[in-house]
Amino acid sequence: MPQENQNLEGPDPAVTLAQAAGLAEHLQRVGVQWLPAADPDSVTALAEQLRFAADGSPGEGSEQVAERTPEGTSEQVSAPPAVSPPTVPPAAAPPTVAAGSAQPSTAGPTTGFSLQSDSADPAEPYPGPSLVPEMRAAELAKFSEQVAACTRCEILSQCRTKTVFGEGNVAPRVAFFGEGPGREEDLSGRPFVGKAGQLLTKMIQACKFAREDVYIMNTVKCRPPNNRNPEPTEIENCREFFQAQFEILRPEYIVCLGLVSAQALLSTKLSVGRLRGKFHQYFDSKVLVTYHPSYLLRNPAAKKAAWDDLQLMLRDAGLM
Template structure:
């Protein structure tokens, strides 16, 4: 059995486990029973909150917690390859954004994630901590992830640019260009089942288009054969909460691909 066949088998096993959990089987993953999640097409809009989630809402990831030895090896290999990409990036000075940054924000999460979120760039909190999406928008992203039955540690989160643009402005083309190869390498290593782009900058960069996010978020696009689901940035939702219903529809598209 070659590597591709092993990977497909591992994904099939994980998908079977997820299906059993949705059907109500719990004992193989944890002792105390929990209510089975309804099918995706029967779930109600979760009313995504901007409030910070309680720590108790972040238990050890369970939904895909049973891993074959091959899947564990794949995750380790990808973690090493991502570290090599980070080492190549170094203390980047490829554009002027390095002049005002506190920390470079590479990305974080499961190196073998089936779902990757791509945002625009670090904000003030991210620049201070060196981690993506840890401010108010990050707390909302956590809620978005939880609304489709996942935890932050099961996905991978990164940005188009790795350094904070002053005043949280949109990155300029001459800042995006030198960072884009590293985003590409991250996605090439992870090979997720679906990419969810957050906001216009991330969507336009990934899809190489100048169309507005309102035009692009109504369907599924492709990046090198990987489905891309564009949606609004969590920071935009904080300013325009009425758009949460649209984002929920986009998240259902993501879930449909993950469970397909």
């Protein structure tokens, strides 16, 4: 039996194209990051078929919905303005996760530091009150005594000659943060006094500072055997001490010298090359990453890049 009120007219091609464009825009708004690019010839052929199905003749004002760029990506082209896009139902709510099951973390970096160098958010202040210089010196001396008696790292505590806590201005604008003591530092108990330390002194002087104007310290306070890199457990054993130093010192700028100190402070796996040339954040301090002086001694060509990094800090501090 024939159906009554059957619609014998074909779809309006302009409406069909507008609906497709509207749906594509909606999918991008709700998080769909990729849509397949349409083949231009196929789109044209389909549009002509729709027009012939509707009225038997080609329509006017036809526009291609999507075109392929030379790089192979898809660009959306807006539909004719005279046709309103259709209303699309809102995206479904995310599924509920059962109690006790693991959920992916969406939180930012650990409290206190950030790799977002262009973030507009204000820096998180250091915890606790800022101490006057006399109290800062007393607190640093207390932690220095704890470091001298520390035996958390069995290997380092047995092979060290002296622990190397740090030295310098207790209210510095700049703190230089290195990796660990070398042979000369292990013998003297002072940071950066060997050949790398002599180069660091020249870098500090090039910034129009004296060593006494800045604070110099390392990630680990004992010399690793044969100057090897500190083990992750050794860094974690010393974390309490270098974090306490920064909390007491509260420098305006922290210059991380090399990979070990940068990764330890910022809790990242990025390379020096990826981290340098911009500011990062550690509480109130702006963090600059550059090459370690020992690396510069082995690779003199990198000295220019290191100087560029220091100039970035000087310009930001209003010293250039």
